[in-house]
Amino acid sequence: MFISILIYKQRHRSPNRKDTPEANYAHVRYIATRPRVLKNEGMNHGLFGKMEPGVIQEFKDWKEIARRVYANSRKNITMYRSVVSFSEETAKELLLTDQKSWQRYIENHIMTIAEKNGVKREHLQWASAVHGEKAHPHIHVVFWDTSVRAKNPYVPPAIPGAIRRQMIKDTFADKIRLCGQVKDESLRSMRKITDEMVDEFERYLRRMKPEQYQEINRKLDEEAKL
Incomplete structure (x- = not known):
């Protein structure tokens, strides 16, 4: 079985800190312009996302989005930072080979991120950029809820x-399903994938390549501080 590693991390800075607006602005600049970012066509940055429901936009100016994030932060709106990362092998297996393929991937999963955080589709705004790191390609997402000003963003x-x-x-x-050795074809097509099956799947992956798993985690932790 092909080794499949998916890591998800999520953080935010407290809206009550005085330096939060500047830090969130800097974070957008970082994800949009850092070396190895997969750039928008004809642009010097790679920031894309949605400020309203509809099709993904490749933003013309990352500074416009960073200013919006800064202004939201000044209003004590929580700017959530998340990142999804794969091993190099897994990204290739999933055909995540360019920015467009990553755009499609995150569009398919952004509502999982939003809904688990209690954000409705009509109140969701988000901006994203892909970093084409060889060993751990990943996508950063900054997202927020336009409907509320969270008093307790924990x-x-x-x-x-x-x-x-x-x-x-x-x-x-x-x-x-294969990891669970479900051999009956009728069950394979119908059986619900449970949290317990996912936990066992992840334990299997960590046993197979523990150093790789830990190294990706470490590097993403470093990036999350920027």
């Missing part, structure tokens, strides 16, 4: 965990 660890599980279920459904 996110229990169970929420990122639930997002990771659901994304694994949706991305690797066939592999999880």
Whole structure:
């Protein structure tokens, strides 16, 4: 079985900190312009996303979005930062070979991220960029809820965990079934993928390539601080 690694991380800076608006602006600049970002066609940055329901936009100016994030932060609106990463082998297997393919992937999964955080589709705004790191290609997503100003933006660890599980279920459904050795074709097409199956799948992956799993985690933790 092909080794399939998906890592999801989510953080935010407290809206009450004085330096949060500047830090969130800098984070958008970082994800949009850092070396190895997959750039929008004809542009010097790679920021895309949605400021309203509809098709994905490749933003003409990353600074416009960064200014919006800055203004939201000044209003104490929480700017959530998330990242989805794969091993190099998995990205190739999923045909995540260019920015357009990553755009399609995150569009298929953005509502999992939003809904698990209690954000409705009509209130969701998000901006994203892909970093084509060879060993751990990944996509950053900054997202926020336009309907509320969260007074307590604490996110229990169970929420990122639930997002990771659901994304694994949706991305690797066939592999999880194979890992569970479901041999009956009728069951394979009907059986619900449970959290327990996902947990076993992840334990299997960590046993197979623990160093690779840990190294991707470490590098993403470093990026999350920027």
